Amino acid sequence: MENEAYKEIIENMKCPICGGGDCIKKSAVELYLNMIKMFFKYQDKDSDITYRKYPTVGEIGECKKTFKRIWLCPYCKKPFESNYELGKVVVKCPHCDETLCIPVSNRTFC
Ligand SMILES: [Zn+2]
Ligand SMILES: [Zn+2]
Numbered sequence: 001m002e003n004e005a006y007k008e009i010i011e012n013m014k015c016p017i018c019g020g021g022d023c024i025k026k027s028a029v030e031l032y033l034n035m036i037k038m039f040f041k042y043q044d045k046d047s048d049i050t051y052r053k054y055p056t057v058g059e060i061g062e063c064k065k066t067f068k069r070i071w072l073c074p075y076c077k078k079p080f081e082s083n084y085e086l087g088k089v090v091v092k093c094p095h096c097d098e099t100l101c102i103p104v105s106n107r108t109f110c
Helices: 002-011 026-042
Strands: 058-062 069-072 079-081 090-092 099-101
Touching: 002 026, 026 058
Parallel strands: none
Antiparallel strands: 058 069, 069 079, 090 099
């Protein structure tokens, strides 16, 4: 049941930047949604560690027209354009306003 719902979400997912159907890697979305289930199972909302407290956004592709990265929110399962700011480790989903961690590869260390 749950997997069926995921399939439909993934099938209908369009690039949040150009609206195209092939900017998003569907296999990456599926992988991410399965992985994040484990996170929510062990999520520690009182933790001081950002990565235990908030889920990490899914990296699900790159827009073929603008070359911008596409991220996925695990709460509302909607894709959005990566919008991290330098030095920050969290972002807010532009759709549902939940706090999400930025993937390690996007962070800058001093
Ligand atoms: Zn696109
Ligand atoms: Zn969201």
